[in-house]
Amino acid sequence: MDLEFVKKLVKPSDKKIVMLVMDGLGGHPFKEEGLTELETAKTPNLDKLAEKSICGLQIPVGNGITPGSGPGHLALFGYNPVEYQVGRGVLAAMGIGFDLKADDVAARGNFCTIDDEGKILDRRAGRISTEKNKELCKKLCENIDIPGIEVFIETVKEHRFLLVLRGEGLTGKLIDTDPQVVGEKPLEPKFKNSASGKTVDIVKEFLRQAEEILKDEHPANMVLLRGFSQKPNWASFTDVFQLRSAAIAAYPMYRGLARLIGMDILETGETVDEEFNTIEEKWNDYDFFFLHIKKTDSYGEDGNFDKKVSVIEKVDSLIPRLMKLNPDVVVVTGDHSTPAILKSHSWHPVPVLLYSKVCRPDKVKRFGERDCITGGIGARMPVEDLMILAMANALKLEKFGA
Amino acid sequence: MDLEFVKKLVKPSDKKIVMLVMDGLGGHPFKEEGLTELETAKTPNLDKLAEKSICGLQIPVGNGITPGSGPGHLALFGYNPVEYQVGRGVLAAMGIGFDLKADDVAARGNFCTIDDEGKILDRRAGRISTEKNKELCKKLCENIDIPGIEVFIETVKEHRFLLVLRGEGLTGKLIDTDPQVVGEKPLEPKFKNSASGKTVDIVKEFLRQAEEILKDEHPANMVLLRGFSQKPNWASFTDVFQLRSAAIAAYPMYRGLARLIGMDILETGETVDEEFNTIEEKWNDYDFFFLHIKKTDSYGEDGNFDKKVSVIEKVDSLIPRLMKLNPDVVVVTGDHSTPAILKSHSWHPVPVLLYSKVCRPDKVKRFGERDCITGGIGARMPVEDLMILAMANALKLEKFGA
Numbered sequence: 001m002d003l004e005f006v007k008k009l010v011k012p013s014d015k016k017i018v019m020l021v022m023d024g025l026g027g028h029p030f031k032e033e034g035l036t037e038l039e040t041a042k043t044p045n046l047d048k049l050a051e052k053s054i055c056g057l058q059i060p061v062g063n064g065i066t067p068g069s070g071p072g073h074l075a076l077f078g079y080n081p082v083e084y085q086v087g088r089g090v091l092a093a094m095g096i097g098f099d100l101k102a103d104d105v106a107a108r109g110n111f112c113t114i115d116d117e118g119k120i121l122d123r124r125a126g127r128i129s130t131e132k133n134k135e136l137c138k139k140l141c142e143n144i145d146i147p148g149i150e151v152f153i154e155t156v157k158e159h160r161f162l163l164v165l166r167g168e169g170l171t172g173k174l175i176d177t178d179p180q181v182v183g184e185k186p187l188e189p190k191f192k193n194s195a196s197g198k199t200v201d202i203v204k205e206f207l208r209q210a211e212e213i214l215k216d217e218h219p220a221n222m223v224l225l226r227g228f229s230q231k232p233n234w235a236s237f238t239d240v241f242q243l244r245s246a247a248i249a250a251y252p253m254y255r256g257l258a259r260l261i262g263m264d265i266l267e268t269g270e271t272v273d274e275e276f277n278t279i280e281e282k283w284n285d286y287d288f289f290f291l292h293i294k295k296t297d298s299y300g301e302d303g304n305f306d307k308k309v310s311v312i313e314k315v316d317s318l319i320p321r322l323m324k325l326n327p328d329v330v331v332v333t334g335d336h337s338t339p340a341i342l343k344s345h346s347w348h349p350v351p352v353l354l355y356s357k358v359c360r361p362d363k364v365k366r367f368g369e370r371d372c373i374t375g376g377i378g379a380r381m382p383v384e385d386l387m388i389l390a391m392a393n394a395l396k397l398e399k400f401g402a
Numbered sequence: 403m404d405l406e407f408v409k410k411l412v413k414p415s416d417k418k419i420v421m422l423v424m425d426g427l428g429g430h431p432f433k434e435e436g437l438t439e440l441e442t443a444k445t446p447n448l449d450k451l452a453e454k455s456i457c458g459l460q461i462p463v464g465n466g467i468t469p470g471s472g473p474g475h476l477a478l479f480g481y482n483p484v485e486y487q488v489g490r491g492v493l494a495a496m497g498i499g500f501d502l503k504a505d506d507v508a509a510r511g512n513f514c515t516i517d518d519e520g521k522i523l524d525r526r527a528g529r530i531s532t533e534k535n536k537e538l539c540k541k542l543c544e545n546i547d548i549p550g551i552e553v554f555i556e557t558v559k560e561h562r563f564l565l566v567l568r569g570e571g572l573t574g575k576l577i578d579t580d581p582q583v584v585g586e587k588p589l590e591p592k593f594k595n596s597a598s599g600k601t602v603d604i605v606k607e608f609l610r611q612a613e614e615i616l617k618d619e620h621p622a623n624m625v626l627l628r629g630f631s632q633k634p635n636w637a638s639f640t641d642v643f644q645l646r647s648a649a650i651a652a653y654p655m656y657r658g659l660a661r662l663i664g665m666d667i668l669e670t671g672e673t674v675d676e677e678f679n680t681i682e683e684k685w686n687d688y689d690f691f692f693l694h695i696k697k698t699d700s701y702g703e704d705g706n707f708d709k710k711v712s713v714i715e716k717v718d719s720l721i722p723r724l725m726k727l728n729p730d731v732v733v734v735t736g737d738h739s740t741p742a743i744l745k746s747h748s749w750h751p752v753p754v755l756l757y758s759k760v761c762r763p764d765k766v767k768r769f770g771e772r773d774c775i776t777g778g779i780g781a782r783m784p785v786e787d788l789m790i791l792a793m794a795n796a797l798k799l800e801k802f803g804a
Contacts, residue, residue: 064403064790064793065403066794068803085803088804339760346794348762369762373764373765373776373778380780
């Protein structure tokens with residue numbers, strides 16, 4: 001649903017919505033005829049909630065499409081993930097929690113190896129250590145000097161770093177300098193069609209200096225840049241839904257995504273318990289809480305079925321604390337599936353439960369993938385509708401038409 | 403989902419996909435409170451497969467829309483059937499297996515009866531026999547002579563034939579010459595808006611000669627032409643999905659549709675057994691097999707409930723041979739429903755089963771319409787997403803977004 005359409009229907013109410021996202025929640029049986037992670041987990045509290053809820057499975061991007069974390073979360077927040085795409089440079093900034101300003105240009109960088117003629121020998125400089133990366137970023141930061149431009153160079157991991165250029169009149173409409181093959185020179189910075197201005201010259205100067213500064217390093221003696229982009233100028237979540245909104249997330253990437261659409265970011269700890277402490281502490285200050293649990297996904301990616309189960313059980317054990325706050329609407333779901341058997345994100349529909357006093361519950365009594373199929377949310381609801389459903393259940397939407 | 407969007411996500415894998423299409427599979431109880439054709443059929447092998455599969459019902463074009471064979475199949479192959487429409491002349495060529503070239507112009511022809519003033523007395527010339535049609539087509543072929551243009555005139559059935567014009571610089575953008583009413587003269591060939599060139603003159607010359615050649619025939623003394631069109635320039639299935647693709651179909655229409663989107667057409671026999679022989683023989687040469695069973699539809703159209711049941715049972719008996727090939731993904735479905743009680747195609751959702759080792763099975767244990775409603779594919783999945791789901795299950799799609 002178009003956000004402008006929804007925005008016109010929004011009306012105030014004093015109700016509070018909690019969106020509890022267990023990253024990569026959806027799973028798959030590890031053995032044939034077995035149960036999924038969520039079906040295996042003992043979840044008495046989520047099951048009790050499911051009885052009073054409307055349940056189902058949701059599709060983050062499209063049938064059969066495996067979502068990345070960015071699209072998966074944007075869709076949860078009501079942004080069509082195909083229409084609202086974030087540039088890779090911006091996403092890299094989100095990933096390390098870099099506070100990108102409106103006009104900043106961000107790019108993903110690789111340290112690489114070039115030969116005497118400037119041709120690329122290794123696009124990843126032998127995947128240098130993160131330690132070495134930090135050392136090189138520091139060296140670049142201390143020596144790069146471009147008048148009128150503030151340059152940020154931040155370590156991401158191994159050979160990857162983030163470049164941010166801050167200054168007036170910059171654009172992200174540049175092609176990649178990474179040719180994606182070895183044996184060739186890095187590509188010259190160039191505008192994409194229709195763009196112009198000074199940014200190309202600034203990037204050229206940055207590359208000239210970087211090559212000079214790194215020339216005696218080995219193997220990382222040059223850099224490649226990709227995904228030049230600027231913070232998108234999207235309608236803010238807070239503005240569209242008229243919600244005082246807060247994100248509670250231990251990982252920078254998710255704080256970054258929430259910041260991108262205008263949520264407040266609450267300081268919290270590393271553990272699920274600490275995240276629940278934070279929502280309790282800030283309960284009176286907001287109408288909407290995005291509470292993000294990372295470890296379900298991490299253990300899924302590791303292929304660790306049992307540990308993923310245990311994180312789900314941990315979250316389940318904290319549900320009574322959440323319900324004690326007397327939230328009006330509670331959504332429990334994931335941003336995508338991450339079955340331990342696949343050790344990766346997947347295309348499988350994601351279980352979802354929506355509790356409110358007016359949700360018209362269905363017959364589902366157990367929060368698990370197979371039970372959710374026959375729930376009132378349906379077997380494949382596009383998740384971008386979920387926020388609208390949550391708003392409706394919080395009595396925050398006017399009737400459409402007379 | 404847009405094919406260009408999907409294409410960008412495709413990655414290679416060595417997995418094989420089989421799409422087994424029982425034409426007109428979906429049915430309806432013949433008697434009140436009875437079972438459908440599929441529910442009546444004894445299908446132990448499909449039921450066993452359903453237990454390990456994700457099941458559901460799919461919608462070929464839209465809720466309540468009855469699909470023709472063209473749209474039904476294009477949707478199965480991932481082409482939105484409203485967006486990807488084939489001209490009627492081209493469809494007629496497909497229907498008789500005519501190998502249309504890129505620049506050919508095809509039109510559907512009717513033999514008709516005109517009076518002395520050239521006014522139409524009967525748009526179908528009394529539905530002449532197919533035999534008579536063949537005789538007239540031969541006579542036209544032998545006598546039509548248009549310099550620089552190769553003219554093909556092929557019998558379809560009764561009063562219907564196919565006209566194909568082959569030559570340089572032709573266009574299909576012409577209005578019909580069939581006025582769709584009697585008592586008027588056939589319409590003069592004319593371009594649709596914005597088209598130009600020599601095609602109108604060529605069609606006029608064809609009609610002038612045809613009238614002359616047929617003038618002593620009775621009742622078929624003239625022709626009417628409709629649905630001028632050229633082979634569409636669509637993204638090829640093979641290219642979009644990066645699959646070495648083959649069609650196994652006993653009927654020309656389905657070979658034609660598969661050829662239209664770039665599949666290889668395998669020689670096969672008339673029977674279901676022969677079609678299964680072909681897939682066994684060619685198993686190593688392709689990544690994707692479209693296996694088409696016609697008779698489920700034919701018996702449905704005849705209103706022969708029991709014979710339709712027996713074709714389904716025949717196909718079921720061959721499932722073990724298919725599974726012995728160890729396919730990675732198997733889809734079993736139809737292109738539309740053809741309930742014997744209606745003796746025609748219908749709008750009813752079509753049962754679908756998708757098997758893979760990573761499909762996250764549901765609770766469905768029986769491959770039948772009512773059981774499929776509660777399957778994980780859902781009660782009404784748009785079928786154009788089915789190929790994407792098959793690709794995902796073959797691990798042939800990248801993640802969307804980081």
